Amino acid sequence: MKTTPRSFLRFALVLLAIVILWEGGRAVFNVSPLVMPGVLSVLSSLGTALASGEILHQLAFSFSLIGMGIGIGAGLAVLALIIGAQSRVAAEVMGTVASLFHPLPGIALLPVVILWFGVGKMAIVVIIVHSVFWPLLTNLQAGYRSVSPTYHLVGRNLEMSPTSFAVRIAAPATVPYILAGLRIAWARSWRALISAEMIFGAVAAHGGIGWFLHTRRVFMDTAGLFAGILVVMLVGSLVERVVFGFVERSTIDRWGMNG
Amino acid sequence: MPFKIPNRLRTGGVFVLSLVIALTLTDCSRRESPNAPSADAPLSTVRIAEQFGLAYAPLAVVRSRGLLEARLPGTEVEWIQLGNASAIREAMLAGRLDIGFMGIPPFLIGADKGMRWRVFTGLSRAPLxxxxxxxxxxxxxxxxxxxxxxxxxxxxxxxxxxxxxxxxxxxxxxxxxxxxxxxxxxxxxxxxxxxxxxxxxxxxxxxxxxxxxxxxxxxxxxxxxxxGGLFTFIVGVASPDFGDDTRGRAVLQALGVSLAEAMALIQQRDSTVVAELAGQYGVPVGTLQIYLDNPELIYTSRIEGLGRFLEVMTEFGYLTNQGLRLENLVLSEEVLR
Missing domain, CATH: 3.40.190.10 (Periplasmic binding protein-like II)
Structure with a gap:
């Protein structure tokens, strides 16, 4: 998805329509600001949270957990792929396990995670690893299977070692699948993280963006709550469009692999 | 994208969708007083939220014995179990709840933010x-x-x-x-x-x-x-404006009398009531007896500590509204005496 002036204009128009409807609805139905705060008070809450550095600090903390979770999850997925490539039985067992665990929301595991890993940072990382590992593994396997037999023959013709084949042919050929897997992994880990932080998170020093939402809720700061929701939406969409967009443009788009 | 929706249609779709969302949202808030005062007929329904824990035992007895329903013929009583005071507050703001039970501080936070809800009874003191x-x-x-x-x-x-x-x-x-x-x-x-x-x-x-x-x-x-003394753990709170008219007052009065009856039954250790409560809290009857015998667990409608909580929470900066007055926080000052 490219950001053209046209798409930017469309985005701005949609935003404007939402603001008009929001404020119009508030005025027409005389809604209490405790239920629907004014756009201006939401923006001023957002400004305060940004200026104090609070929300940035919490975002940084959230991202450090996601980074750790995706790192561990991706490492494990590659390891599992390699093991699966060595033996058909292992691959089949893993496929069955994945079909059971892939649909399980990370947050459903929370009570068990508390029992096994306690209530610290570790527990949230474990939940993120869970939400990252299965979609990545499934995509990696699909990508690996999709490597055309011709490529295998080419590799054999060039007398490439298995490692060299994996690094120079199989890996680049699998990039679209890896990226698709990472996209799902990111979306799932972002959701899992925020749910987990809203259920348990430490105040201030160790809190993330989900914790920010939770404290606004308990102290009934509705404008702050909407400011937090805005941040969650903007960050999610920025990573999706800007980060993944950039990576795709500089890899598979450039290589002409994006169908 | 293999299937392309015409641009004009798409923009229209987004517009209609946002309109629907906005209207759904605002619709909730319009029902803030679902039982608009119109006649002297009793309210058709009253919705009461409780939380889980031994401190709510009199409510559990009122509910399981149908004590309130017996006093309010023609009114349907809806019992709702919610996980925390924030959920109760939000349900009241959405106009989906008439009465809720919670600790004093979450009540004060709501009042501080301008929610015109009021305490109408105490429920319990408890050993924390x-x-x-x-x-x-x-x-x-x-x-x-x-x-x-x-x-x-x-x-x-x-x-x-x-x-x-x-x-x-x-x-x-x-x-x-x-x-x-x-x-x-x-x-x-x-x-x-x-x-x-x-x-x-x-x-x-x-x-x-x-x-x-x-x-x-x-x-x-x-x-x-x-x-630094005795304080009420759980209080009963009436949603904003509830209790201003005769019908709401009748409900609160009936609930007050029902709670008093339930408290007396627990006080007398009525064997059926104790057995029911043991079942609800998932403990043997003997264990529940020991729990109830704790001298610090007391069921009473009297409220203690509201003023002190107001004072310290203001001092600590959790409350910022200087206009909060004790007499505006309770429906009737009788409960403070």
Whole structure:
């Protein structure tokens, strides 16, 4: 998805329509600001949270957990792929396990995670690893299977070692699948993280963006709550469009692999 | 994209969708007084929210015995179980709830933000305690920044009590704020007793009993010590404007009488009532008897400590509205006497 002036204009128009409807609805139905705060008070809450550095600090903390979770999850997925490539039985067992665990929301595991890993940072990382590992593994396997037999023959013709084949042919050929897997992994880990932080998170020093939402809720700061929701939406969409967009443009788009 | 929707159609779709969303949202708030005062007929329904815990036992008795329904012929009573005071507050703002029960601090936070809800009765006083499994922790002073303290949520009565104790001992109400962990009581108990990273848990009954009965646990602070006296743990709150008209007042009055009857039944240890409660809380009858015999667990409509909570929460900066007056926070000042 490219950001053209046209798409930017469309985005701005949609935003404007939402603001008009929001404020119009508030005025027409005389809604209490405790239920629907004014756009201006939401923006001023957002400004305060940004200026104090609070929300940035919490975002940084959230991202450090996601980074750790995706790192561990991706490492494990590659390891599992390699093991699966060595033996058909292992691959089949893993496929069955994945079909059971892939649909399980990370947050459903929370009570068990508390029992096994306690209530610290570790527990949230474990939940993120869970939400990252299965979609990545499934995509990696699909990508690996999709490597055309011709490529295998080419590799054999060039007398490439298995490692060299994996690094120079199989890996680049699998990039679209890896990226698709990472996209799902990111979306799932972002959701899992925020749910987990809203259920348990430490105040201030160790809190993330989900914790920010939770404290606004308990102290009934509705404008702050909407400011937090805005941040969650903007960050999610920025990573999706800007980060993944950039990576795709500089890899598979450039290589002409994006169908 | 293989299938392309014409641009004009797409923009229209987005517009209509946003309109629907906005209207759905605002629709909730329009029902703030679903039982508009029109006739002298009784309200068709009344919706009451309770939470889980031994402190809510009289409500459980009113519900299971149908005590309120018997006093309000023609009115349907809807009982709702909610997980925390924030959910109750939100349900009331959405106009989906008439009466809720909660701790005093979450009530004050709502009032501070301009919610015109009022306390109409007290429900219980209860033994609260900060319980630890760490033998090296014998008092608040032994808690280091690495220790984690579990409580239901910031702004809860447990959090305010901890702040009060920490203000008194260390001159700093926020001393422990960076090491709090918000967990529902059952999860907190599991985490504490399984050694899963929780050093101490600020518990209420029945968890306080269960935790103290476990091996190697001790209380390092009681609610009473923290508060510096007696205080009401749970109060009954009427949603904004509820109770201003005769119909709402009739409901609150009936509920008050029903609660008094339930409290008397518990006080007399009525065997059917005790057996019912034991079933609800999942403990043997004998255990429930012991729980109820605790002299600090008292069911009464009298409210204590509302003024003091108002004072300290203002001092600590949790309340900022200088216009809050005790007499505006209760439906009738009788409950304060």
């Amino acid at each position: 305690a900060l319980i630890t499994t760490d033998p090296a922790v014998r008092s608040l002073a032994d808690l280091t920044p690495e220790h984690r303290i579990a409580l239901p949520q910031p702004g809860s009565i447990q959090h305010i009590l901890l702040s009060m104790a920490s203000q008194r001992e260390f001159g700093d109400p926020n001393r422990f704020d960076n090491q709090l962990l918000t967990l529902a009581h059952p999860d907190a108990m599991t985490a504490l007793l399984s050694g899963a990273g929780v050093t101490a848990h600020f518990a209420s009954p029945p968890y306080v009993y269960e935790e103290l009965a476990a091996d190697g646990t001790q209380s390092i602070l009681s609610g009473r010590e923290a508060f």
